[in-house]
Amino acid sequence: MLECNGCSKYQKTEWNCCPYCGSPSKDFTILTAGEREIFPEAFEPQILLSAMNVANEKAFSLALIQYIQQIIASPANLFDLRSRIVEVYIHCSANPSFLYTRSLWVSLVLASDSYFLTKAIMYRWSSPQLEPLRQKWYQMLAAAFLGLRQDELTEEFIKDWTRDFTELHKCMVRPLMGCHLCQSKCVFQYDVKQFVVQSTDLVEQLTAQLSQSDTATDVFAKVGIEQSNDWFSSNDKDLAYCIATHLISEIDLLSRDASIIISDKIRRLIQERLQ
Amino acid sequence: MAAEDDEQRDNAAPTLAQELGVDNFLERIIYFRKNNLYTAIGTSFPIVLVIEREKLVFFAPHRPLEYEP
Amino acid sequence: MKCQCETYLLLDWQYCPVCTAPVLITDQSDELKSRGFHRFPAAFAPLSYRFGKHVADQSWFYATFCQYVLLIKFDPTQLVYFRSTLLDRYFCFVGPNPPVATNEAFWCAISLVTDRYFRRRAAIYSWSSSQEQQIVEAWYDLIDLAFLVHEKNTVLETSKIAEWSSRLDEMQTQETGPHLACQLCESKCKYGEDIKFMITNDPLAIGEARSSVEGKSDSQQIEQLAWFARLWTERTLCLYDEDFAFCMSINVADRLGWSPERVHQLMVPIRESCHIDSCPEV
Numbered sequence: 001m002l003e004c005n006g007c008s009k010y011q012k013t014e015w016n017c018c019p020y021c022g023s024p025s026k027d028f029t030i031l032t033a034g035e036r037e038i039f040p041e042a043f044e045p046q047i048l049l050s051a052m053n054v055a056n057e058k059a060f061s062l063a064l065i066q067y068i069q070q071i072i073a074s075p076a077n078l079f080d081l082r083s084r085i086v087e088v089y090i091h092c093s094a095n096p097s098f099l100y101t102r103s104l105w106v107s108l109v110l111a112s113d114s115y116f117l118t119k120a121i122m123y124r125w126s127s128p129q130l131e132p133l134r135q136k137w138y139q140m141l142a143a144a145f146l147g148l149r150q151d152e153l154t155e156e157f158i159k160d161w162t163r164d165f166t167e168l169h170k171c172m173v174r175p176l177m178g179c180h181l182c183q184s185k186c187v188f189q190y191d192v193k194q195f196v197v198q199s200t201d202l203v204e205q206l207t208a209q210l211s212q213s214d215t216a217t218d219v220f221a222k223v224g225i226e227q228s229n230d231w232f233s234s235n236d237k238d239l240a241y242c243i244a245t246h247l248i249s250e251i252d253l254l255s256r257d258a259s260i261i262i263s264d265k266i267r268r269l270i271q272e273r274l275q
Numbered sequence: 276m277a278a279e280d281d282e283q284r285d286n287a288a289p290t291l292a293q294e295l296g297v298d299n300f301l302e303r304i305i306y307f308r309k310n311n312l313y314t315a316i317g318t319s320f321p322i323v324l325v326i327e328r329e330k331l332v333f334f335a336p337h338r339p340l341e342y343e344p
Numbered sequence: 345m346k347c348q349c350e351t352y353l354l355l356d357w358q359y360c361p362v363c364t365a366p367v368l369i370t371d372q373s374d375e376l377k378s379r380g381f382h383r384f385p386a387a388f389a390p391l392s393y394r395f396g397k398h399v400a401d402q403s404w405f406y407a408t409f410c411q412y413v414l415l416i417k418f419d420p421t422q423l424v425y426f427r428s429t430l431l432d433r434y435f436c437f438v439g440p441n442p443p444v445a446t447n448e449a450f451w452c453a454i455s456l457v458t459d460r461y462f463r464r465r466a467a468i469y470s471w472s473s474s475q476e477q478q479i480v481e482a483w484y485d486l487i488d489l490a491f492l493v494h495e496k497n498t499v500l501e502t503s504k505i506a507e508w509s510s511r512l513d514e515m516q517t518q519e520t521g522p523h524l525a526c527q528l529c530e531s532k533c534k535y536g537e538d539i540k541f542m543i544t545n546d547p548l549a550i551g552e553a554r555s556s557v558e559g560k561s562d563s564q565q566i567e568q569l570a571w572f573a574r575l576w577t578e579r580t581l582c583l584y585d586e587d588f589a590f591c592m593s594i595n596v597a598d599r600l601g602w603s604p605e606r607v608h609q610l611m612v613p614i615r616e617s618c619h620i621d622s623c624p625e626v
Contacts, residue, residue, distance in 0.1 A: 015361035022359040022366070121354075123440045171440040180432060186440060255549035256404070257579060316428045319447035320491055323424040331424060331500045333489045 001113050001120075001134070002028040003127055010120045010127065031127065033134040035109045038142045042102035051106035054092045055114065062198065063088040064111045065191045066231060071140075072166065073234035075158035081233070082144045101146065108141055119190055129168060136161045177256055178245045178263030184238035189246075192239070195231050196246040202227075207251050217262055220244040221269035237274045241267055345398070355394055356443050379480055380455025383488055387451035392444045396452025399437045400460070407545045408433045409457045410538040411580055417513070417534075418581055420505035423490055430454070451491055458483060468537060469516055479515060482508050524604050525594050525611035531587040539588070539595050542580070549576075550599045557600065566610060569593050570617030589618040 002011040006023040017024050036043055054060050063085055070077040089104050090096040096103075112134075120130050140158060142148045169187040174180060196203075202223070209219050224244030228234050231243075244266050248259055315322040324332040345353045347360035347367070359366050372393055381388050387396065399405050408430060415422040434450050442449065458480065466476040486505060489498055513534055521532045543549065553572050557565045573592035578584055593614050597607045607614075 012361070017359055017361055017364040019354070019357035019359050019361040022364070024364075124356075124443065172435045173438070173440045174432065174436050179436075253548065253551075255546045255552055257546060257549060257576065258552060261579075314424055314427075316431055317446070319445065319493070320427065321489070321493060323490070325421055325424065328421055329502050331421070331489075331502060333494070333498045333500065335494050335497055 001031045001033075001117055003031050004028055008127055010117060010125070010130075012117065012121070031131065033131060033138055035113075035138045038138060038148070039102070039105050039146060042105045044102075047099060047102050047106050050094065050098070051103050051110055053094065054089060054103070054107040055110035057092040058198070060088055060092045060107065061111050061115065062194060064108070064115060065194055068115070069188075069191055069232035069234060069239075071158065072162045073232060073236065075155050075162065077233065078140055078144050078158055085145075105141075105145060108145065109138070112137060112141070122190065123169065123171065125168060133161060133165050133168070176245050176249050177259035178241075178248070178267070181263060181267045182238050182241060182245075184236070184242075188239050188242040191232075192242045192246050195227075196243065196250050203247065203250050206247060207253065210251060210253060217265040217269060220247065220262070221266045221273065223247065224266065224270055225273060235274055237270055240270050240274065244270070355398055355439065356391060378455045378459050379484055380451060380458065383455075383484065384448070384451045384492055386445075387448040387455070389448070392448040392452055395438055395442055395444050395449040397456060399434050399449070399453040400456035402433075402437050403541075403545045405430075405433050405437065405453065406457055406460070407542050409454070409461060410541055413461070413512075414535070414538060414581060416505060417509040418583060418585070420502040420509070423486060423505055427490055447491070447493070454487060454491065458487070465516070465537070469518070471515060475515065479508075479512060482511070523594050523598065524608040525614070528611055528615045529587050529590055531591075535588050535591045536595075539591050543592075543595055543599055550596065553596050554600055562610070563613070566613050566617050569597060570614060572596060573618065574620075584620055586618050586620065590615055593618060 002013060003009070004011050004018040004021060004023050005027040006018060007021040009018060009020050011018060011025070011028050015025060018028075067077075067081060067085055070081050085108070086104065089107060093103065093107075116130060116134055116137075119125070136157070139150055139153060140161065143150045143153045166184075166187050170184075171186055173186045173189075174182075175186065175189055179185065206219065206223065210216050221240075221244060224240040224242075224247070227243045228236060228240040232239060245263060248254060248262065254262065310327040312325045313322060314325060321333045321335070324334070326332065345355055345357075345367075347353055347363060347365065349360060349363040349365070351360050351362045353360060353367060357367055372388070372390070378388070386392070412422070412426050412430060415426055431446075431450065434446075434453060438449070462476055462480045462483070465471070466473075471479075486500075486508060489500055516534050518533045520526060521529055522536055526532055526536075553569070556568045556572060560568060570589065570593055573589045573596060574584070576592055577589040581588060594607060594611075597614075598604075
């Protein structure tokens with residue numbers, strides 16, 4: 001990840017200057033969170049190239065978001081659900097057997113960095129806030145994918161990371177109608193949005209069901225709960241509600257007034273069902 | 276006894292509003308006492324005491340909330 | 345916010361990171377004109393102004409402001425209770441962790457919206473500039489107490505707020521309304537402007553009204569229309585007002601493409617359906 005020397009704000013690689021202080025991109029420095037030190041042999045030009053292709057695949061970045069949310073839902077998923085990442089990697093890579101461990105590692109590093117960077121810019125995080133968490137994230141990944149023995153990597157460690165990372169998202173933004181009812185503002189918006197915009201089939205199916213308005217709230221509550229389980233293996237009320245709210249906005253058929261009313265009912269249903 | 280309770284609650288009200296008001300911009304904090312309500316939306320905005328819907332008392336923040344009729 | 349090179353910019357960016365052009369400081373000429381400026385100059389500092397202006401430019405924020413003024417008419421204490429809703433809307437538009445003080449950018453937003461609101465009214469009701477100035481200053485005196493920090497505790501009688509509301513009502517009184525059917529309305533023309541704005545601001549709502557009246561008989565259509573207007577009235581005002589609901593019905597009918605003659609013809613049954621006892625149950 002890049003940081004501006006002048007004002008210490010995160011920068012994207014494709015930028016030509018810092019949007020805050022205007023320093024040119026030659027004044028950006030690379031922040032390494034130890035990801036290279038963990039497995040330096042992996043960062044070879046040839047591997048980097050193929051890993052970059054994998055990391056740029058939508059399916060791979062979605063799988064990573066999914067993995068992160070699954071870990072937030074339950075720490076054990078760091079080990080239990082890593083096979084999904086491997087599956088998607090094999091699917092996305094042109095030559096999956098070629099230096100498999102190294103390529104997978106570099107793909108994960110690149111995809112994670114781009115995930116953290118997008119969020120850091122969106123949430124205006126500073127590097128002292130994010131860097132320790134990014135460092136810990138690579139420790140967790142190394143344990144799961146490189147099999148490195150990490151004595152400090154206990155369940156507590158993952159829980160602490162989850163808590164701190166979630167805490168970092170807390171702010172008073174309300175991007176959609178109905179956000180006023182959510183109690184986890186705004187932990188899920190980015191991750192959920194990435195999944196919802198990809199789910200055109202689901203959106204179409206819901207649009208058809210919306211015309212039978214007497215069952216609409218029920219359908220949205222159900223879909224929210226189902227998808228939070230399906231996508232993120234989570235039973236979080238706010239996550240299910242976030243998905244339902246994003247779907248309503250994606251369908252874009254309801255007036256503001258109607259969205260607010262329907263959100264209220266959906267919220268109540270979700271709360272009842274996820275007691 | 277009832278009057279004493281009232282007084283106690285009355286004294287607790289501003290502290291309560293201030294405690295809850297910190298870092299909690301959006302939740303409207305209301306403390307009831309008879310027909311009077313304390314309402315606040317965070318520490319940067321004035322806390323208001325609504326007396327029987329007839330009088331609004333705007334408190335200067337960072338000062339003890341004392342109302343003298 | 346977008347750069348001329350089409351890059352999407354965050355509100356607090358000073359340069360476009362792609363084409364490196366400095367982001368033009370928004371034209372701050374409004375700042376000097378705003379009557380809210382001298383009450384809290386810090387709110388109009390460049391960065392705060394940029395956030396405040398962005399919020400003030402959102403039609404939803406303006407619609408909420410219209411609702412604020414309306415609510416105060418019916419219940420003066422809403423001057424303080426409704427603050428949280430306004431602030432809630434503010435947070436809809438500023439993004440996560442805005443680098444400005446909330447009370448500053450918020451005051452800027454509400455000042456700009458106030459100016460716009462009364463300028464529009466002045467044009468519609470042909471107020472003189474001194475009339476406009478009086479009512480605006482009196483409004484600022486009210487929101488000043490509600491949103492700005494003062495050294496001393498202040499007591500405000502709600503009757504003062506009610507007085508202001510009735511003065512505004514007086515200044516909005518007209519002999520005739522904009523529609524033919526307005527002759528049945530007894531509050532000409534307190535609501536027309538706000539209602540028109542609220543309806544155009546939420547375009548999908550008309551689609552909802554359309555689907556509820558489509559393919560029905562005349563009398564059913566009237567009933568549905570009034571039902572829709574009644575719901576909207578109750579949600580906007582948190583109470584029921586017949587003139588408001590009637591105004592809403594006429595405006596919705598207008599947006600649905602009903603001809604003025606047809607609305608005129610049906611105005612009596614529409615008015616009757618807006619009467620609270622005859623409304624179908626929700």
